[in-house]
Amino acid sequence: MSSQEGKIAIITGANSGLGLETAKALVERGANVILAVRNLSKGEEAKQFIISQTKTEFSSRLVVMSLDLGDLQSIKRFAESFQATYNQLHMLINNAGVMVPPFSKTKDGFELQFGTNHLGHFALTGLLLPVLKKTEDARIITLSSIAHRGAEIYFDNLDGEKGYKAGKFYGQSKLANLYFAIALDEKLKEASSNIKSIGCHPGISSTNLFRLGRETSPWFVKLLLPLISQSAEKGALPILYSATHPDLQGGEYIGPNGAGNRKGFPAIEKPHQSAANREVMDRLWHRSEELTGVTFALEN
Template sequence: MNFWSLSKAKNKEGKIAIITGANVGIGYETAKGLAQVGIEVVMACRDLKKAENAKQKILKSNPEAKLVLMEIDLASLSSVRTFAENFKAKYNKLDILVNNAGVMMTPFQKTEDGLELQMAANYFGHFLLTGLLIPVLEKSFRSRVISLSSLAHRWGDIHFDNLNAEKGYDRRQFYAQSKLACLIFAYHLDKKLVKKGYDMHSYAAHPGVSNTNLMRNLPKWAKFLSPVLMPLFSQSAEKGALPILRACLDDTLNGGEYIGPSGRKQYKGHPVIVDSDYNSKDKHKAKKLWKTSEDIVDFKYFKNSETKAQAS
């Protein structure tokens, strides 16, 4: 089979991308890959010192890479708003937004906005960021939004009566909920963009089982076994980034696809279009999550959609 690889991507000189959490793991490898095809990459990170180290590491292997550092904390809605304002003050267009940053199975913690940390950092922050950046995304030809999901989306559901751990907290279930929310959002956003006549698309991607820093919050027994099991079931962060890179760069995609590894159970392998759990395709759930998210982050999408639809 003729699998997609980064070498098949066309040169994208002149295009601009934002990658959240670009200083480590999948985000870092995605930044490196996009820079390789000539894209100017805005590395949107919480820790600028770590981001600078990552930038220098990429420049060492690719001195021509165009890399810009900007600060953002996806667990803070005010930080997300500040980042969007700063980006729009500097750039008048955006071609690719990669909603990558996230945390995994963290101990219970509430953010400054009163949100459960995993839902805030993985989903709500990116929901707001995407909405705030649509005005610059629509100024680019066939722009893209890529949301990172996970195999973990199959573990859980969206518990609307416990979105922020009002009725208890299970770190595994909340991680699953956040990644299911990201996938539902990716699908539903693409439908809305098409319906409202925007020249942009939304995609989802997942890295399979990749050996990244997210594994640091695994239970002790899993950490103990990981040196033995990880080589059997996982792949490197570099290979794990390929589904995200394909979602960013493959011109044959139509919009709304979910990209993941080709191997058994989607653990590892080449980047291909994959299927997802039935929960991720529930239309009623998608509409409720969208409305709830708009209320929580205090931002309404597509305020001028009627005017746009009439103009087109």
Template structure:
């Protein structure tokens, strides 16, 4: 089979991308890949010192890389708004938005907005960021939004009566919920963009089982076994980034696809179009999640005209 690879991507000089969480893991490898085809990448990170170190590593590999650092805290809605305003003051278009930043199976924590940390960082922050950037995405030709999901989306459901741990917390279930929410959002966003006539498409992608720093919060027994299991079940962050890069760059995609590894159980392999759990495709659930999300982040998509999505 003739699989997609980064060397199949056309040169994209003049294009602009944002990658959240660009300083390590999948975000770093995605940034490196996008820069390699001439795209200017805004590395949207919470820790600018770590981001600068990542930038310098990429520049050593590719001195021609166009990289810019901007600070964002996805778990803080005010920070998301500030980032969007700063970006729009400097750029009048955006070609690719990669909603990558995330946390995994953290201990119970609430944010300044009184949201559960995993849902805030992985989902709600990106939901708001995407909405705020619709006007600049619309100024580009066939722009793209890529939302990162996970195999973990199959572990759980959207618990509308406990979205932010009002009635208890299980870190595994909340991680699953956040990644299912990201996938539902990706599908629903593409439907809405097409219906409303936007020249923007939404995609979802997942890296399979990739060896990144997100693994630090795994249960102790699994960490103990990981030196044995990881080489068998996982792939490098560089390979894990390929589904995300394909979602960003493959011009044969139509919009609304979910990209993941080709191997057994989608653990690792070449980037291909994959299927997702039935929970991610329930229309009523998607509509409810969208409505609840707009209320939680206090932002309404497509409120007036197609080039003026304003805060509610």
């Protein structure tokens, strides 16, 4: 990765796992990184961990800010606070997520996974668009997952009130993330914007997501995960590649190049056919605008 000196990045969910490793790598290359986290104390712990693993002078490059993606008011406050302080944003990395929790809802009444993983990042991106438009070669990186394969969008049951299966709703949220990344890049290109939207996924990486809504990971996860997964450090490589590789044009989907795209080094990957339905993509965009109240002012 080339020098990222002077660039500004926001990473959601940067206090652990992929977000933490991404933040560590970017700050080592000279970037200024905002750790956008729900729990400020954990964010400060992450900041101190990064400093301890790198150099003490990196302290000024790391800023912890409060962001709850399950609360639209928190997202709005974060976007306003960031734009009151910064006039550029080179990298918005939509990383945070929840995976297969028991049925619950966000503060705004959305099913937790769809509301946090997709709608929260949709709203955040739209609200930060003004500062992204001021920045040369800005990038929006949205994390999907191999769980998008075979998933679908349950338009008649987005809130889960008609029935909830945690795995299927996780797949829905990750399919929504990918549709968002693709649709956003198309809209940016139509508006002749220099902002690039890129989707990516980490394969199967050993992170806190595999606690599966529990305090600790189940025994079978602890047994099997080392056999099929890669480290969070390696899982962060597709994110870093998406955020910094100079040859990317926007609209790509980046994932590991190993068998089943579960492990390996970053490479351009073709999304599963689940993400190829134009009608679903357009319907999801409009429904997301309705639910969040956020629209994208894409014109310069």
